[in-house]
Amino acid sequence: MRHHFFPAAVLLAGVLAAHLLFSVLVYFSNVSLYQNLITIKNSGYVIVPNEFVLPTLQSIKPALCGGLFFALTTGAGLTLITFLIVSGWRRYSNQYWLLSSLFLVATVFFTIKFSYNIPVTLVCISTVGAVIFAVLKFFPDSDGAGYPIFRMFSGHLVVIVLIILIWMPRISSDVFVSIRDNLLLSNPIGEKINNFYYKYTLYPAETFKSLDQKLLKSCRIKVVNNKNLYQQIEQRMIAQDYLAVDEKFDADLIIDYDNNTLVFRHQGKAIHHCSSDKFLSGSKKILELISEKIDHNKFLRKITFLSLISASPLICYIFLHALFMAGLFFVESNTLRFAGASTVCLLMFTLPAISFYHQPAGSLDDTKLGKYLKSDIWQDRVAALKAISDQNLRIERYIEPDQLDRLIQGPLIAERYWLAKTLGSSRSPESYQLILRLLDDPQPNVVCMAMYSLGKQNHFKAPDEIATTEIIRRIKSSEHWYVQWYAYKALKRLGWTQEK
Incomplete structure (x- = not known):
């Protein structure tokens, strides 16, 4: 019986670990954003978020809610992949040197893919480590007779494939909008979930945005003895929402000027060089190029999105299945309990999709x-x-x-x-x-x-x-x-x- 709850126990441990770790990451991102916006505000600009929301950037609750977003997306993806790999290792190899080697490879892989962004790398690899520990802790012993873990995975796979097949005809580029309109905004509980998401989603979003994607950016323009050039550069920067701030602040972008050459610096490092004339004639493209060069979060955005559309629904299914298995405690046969829980999950995940079939297909004249x-x-x-x-x-x-x-x-x-x-x-x-x-x-x-x-x-x-x-x-x-x-x-x- 233990093997039926094993996946849910491991996945829950991984998601909880990811929630804690990503909440810390979001909190420090919020604090950094707070300092940036305070400096921009003190320089006389309009800021978003405003003074009502700004103090929440230093609070724990938004960080925890933002961490929940990452836990149910990126954390879910890391947890699911690690769970499958380590379960396979535990079943077929059980050689600890191989597991250690895989963990080392994962560490190097994340370090490179995250462009040596150490905080994000530590959070992700720590989540992987927590899942490995949970698998080793909860993995059930084989009874040697048909190996129940394999039969359980096969049963889950059949249900998941059926759910995908029923949803497939209605999956399109605006599927998330359709889910929001039909499943969330059409009932009080769904509306609360929707409101929660839109209230707290921008906190984690700021964590992995590129500089170009951020709404407001701070800059320092260190052009002296040339007021006309300073004003032209400032005008171009403001047009792209790079707002000039006090000299003492470590701005998102610092522009030095020497011998008709502009040097763009980020976190003390020179990122790009160009002539002042070239920048004035193509500032938008140059700023986009600079943002591209210093963007360390491309891979994080990618795995977050992929996890949202794949791992998040799968983990939700596993949790609900375990919950229904526990609810069917009065059924003595484990096979019947599994089948009953699978049937309920199949109905829960497919009935909403059936309602989408009412929507008119094609364009309307x-x-x-x-x-x-x-x-x-x-x-x-x-x-x-x-x-x-x-x-x-x-x-x-x-x-x-x-x-x-x-x-x-x-x-x-x-x-x-x-x-x-x-x-x-x-x-x-x-x-x-x-x-x-x-x-x-x-x-x-x-x-x-x-x-x-x-x-x-x-x-x-x-x-x-x-x-x-x-x-x-x-x-x-x-x-x-x-x-x-x-x-x-x-x-x-x-x-x-x-x-x-």
Whole structure:
């Protein structure tokens, strides 16, 4: 019986270890971001996150929540792969020199792939070490009769393949959006999970972003005796959100100037050299090149994404299966308990996918759009709004003003979300006022899309300045980092730049 709970016990140990280790990593990343933003703020710039969110960067809770994101993605991937490799070693070899060699190879591999980013390497290799210990601790003895571990893995494999086959027809580039709309935003529990994710996801995201991906970057421009050149460089840097700060601060990027040559330094190391004329004529590409050169987190981003789409669902399945096995304690036959738990898991993972089959396939023409917008089925209305948004169509062509008003006040979050996004392509003078109404929506996802659409309202000359003022006001007053992030992006689309 022990072998049925062995995978869940090992995977739980690995995920818990990853949570603890990555939480420490996120915490120090948050502290570094806090110091950077305080310096930028003291230099007179608008900052995101604002003063309401900024203190949380020094708190433990956001670090723990951010660590949970990594634990369920990167940690899950490392745990699952290590579990499979060490279980195979334990079953077929059991030679400790081989296990030690594999661990050494993994250490060297991570060190190189993480570009000698020691903190990230230590976190990942420590997670691997914790999983190895857990496998050695919990691995059940073989009874010599058909080896139950193999039969158990085979049973899990059959269920997993069935789940994949049922989901496969509906897997597309926007599968995560569909899962959010259909499974999370359609019920209270799912909404809480969604809100938790969007409240805390930017904390871990800052940990592995490249310099170019960060919203705000600090810089020091050490150009003396040439005020005109200094101002030109500063203007180019601000346009890319590299904001000049105090000389005493160790900025993200430091620019030295000597004999008409600019030297770009990061953490004390010279990264790039070019003439001032070359930089002034192509600053955006040069800054992207510099970011590429100092990006040590490419591999971490890659394995995090791959783990999210593969390891995370698998580990969730293993945990639920063990839970249902325990719940079927009254069934004496282990085989029947395993089959019963597998059946329940199969239903839990596939029934949501079946609901996706209701969604209309292919593109919707004008006739269908009007029909779907008037449908009594909310999935039809959302599909129509999504099609209008994807094709940059004007929603006022397909819907009456009174229906628009009903949608804005409607109870369905997914509907309001896609309505907010479609308004960005509207050319109706009323669309600006509708967007402002959606900015006061109680759901942060809807507000984010309203901000996105407000940033696209640059086809009227008059509202631009009004929109900019409104967005800045909301950046400073909002208590949600994700909303502020979308608001700042909207400002940039309107052509706004930072000023001291």
